[in-house]
Amino acid sequence: MEDCDFKVNIAVVGMGLIGGSYAMALRVLNPKSIIGIDKDKKALDNALHRGIIDRGYESGGRFLKEVDLAIIALYPRDTVEFVKNNLSNFKMEVLITDTSSVKKDVVNNINAFLPDGMEFVSGHPMTGRECRGIEFASADIFTKANYIITPSSKNTSRGLKVIDTMARKMGCSNVTYVSPEEHDDAIAFTSQLPHVVAVSLMNSHEEGFIDHMALFTGGSFRDATRVAQINSGLWSQLFIMNSNKLVDEIERFQRSIDRLKTAIIYRDMKSIDHIFQNAIRRRKALVKR
């Protein structure tokens, strides 16, 4: 494919919430065709029926030879497996990207077996929903989202530019470049920790207690626990693949909550106010960006 000319054949592997949303958002790039791949025939039928994809396949195969740009929207381990199993099916000039929210393992694994000529540019759209499946897919999920690209030494400026342009054309407002290690450090805090917190809030009490609490909840509890409706298969993989960093972040958070707890126990208004003022200032700065 030419530089940022998207009049090409695109394959989206994984017709879930993210893959389906990519296929929908990629239409604005006016590609020659969008092929969908998913082992779940129902998801393919849904995508075909709604015109999200032009053709559907239940697994990889020789048809991948015509694909110029492949977007792998699978769990991290399945992403590595799909590329590995289809090396002989891809054309030599293919550009492959992914949507994994852990990077070090995925980039290192794929680069270890990817032949010269084929290029893998790893990307992470910082978006999603608390629901699963193509029926919840929407091109809107990319609007104003952050998009992270984690270049490796094997990447070309052309390859990076294509994925950068794709992300922006899909509606993302910030495209950031960091190493896979920096990415995994950052998202342990900004994405994995909030999921740990949401799940732990829901599990804080004995079974049945939450039902009794429903009439006492306001926006703060609902917002803090929104992502507790977690995709278990995906997130257990993500947590394990980034476990050292995540445990560091959990422990840092535990120390932070301990400081506030101590101030409350000692009814130390000055410390509580100091802690609040820090949080207010930081939160304001975060939202402004």
Next chain:
Amino acid sequence: MEDCDFKVNIAVVGMGLIGGSYAMALRVLNPKSIIGIDKDKKALDNALHRGIIDRGYESGGRFLKEVDLAIIALYPRDTVEFVKNNLSNFKMEVLITDTSSVKKDVVNNINAFLPDGMEFVSGHPMTGRECRGIEFASADIFTKANYIITPSSKNTSRGLKVIDTMARKMGCSNVTYVSPEEHDDAIAFTSQLPHVVAVSLMNSHEEGFIDHMALFTGGSFRDATRVAQINSGLWSQLFIMNSNKLVDEIERFQRSIDRLKTAIIYRDMKSIDHIFQNAIRRRKALVKR
């Protein structure tokens, strides 16, 4: 005032976000007049200018003699002080309610000095915003909100019915009756703990780190930290007034997060999945209600 006849004179004390929103929502009850009280003249002027109130006063006074229903939307300690300082100003048949999100202290304190004849029905609208001030007030904040009434032995069925009807007419979808103690137990978990979590997430890292993280944030972090832009004066008072219960809840949450952390450290996929499934089921049940 007659049973649930709102063609009366209403006073709203405190023209902040909550008081202003009450005054706006109370218009649908078609009262004779709405008086606003706030020591901040700017807030009063804003409320008068926008027609939210009919008259404004910077403090209590003899004019309260004509008031049938008084809604005190101040911090808990100021709520108690206002009632105490204006006992001789209120008419004997006045019905007083409040909006405090801690109840035991407020109810016990006010009942200790309130003369027979005057009635105090304590209420808590489970709503709010992360912004302060009457400029953010809106009648909408009550729409489908939970409303809690904490009756005391001094309450009459008529007094309870008036506040219940008021809450429903303002748009609240659930009105729940619990004792002040039960209320404070519940909101330590459903409201105070999410605020502790949001603040502690924002303060987890060293100064400046969050700025660097802005490009890596998605919805999960933004939602979990929304209420970190906390009203420091109010929330430090709320935390201290309910500190025993809140510390219990923080420690229960710390044990919950420890269980997930341990499972991650041991890469114990079975336990992680079990923890996730519990959270998913509980969150689904919560949202359905």
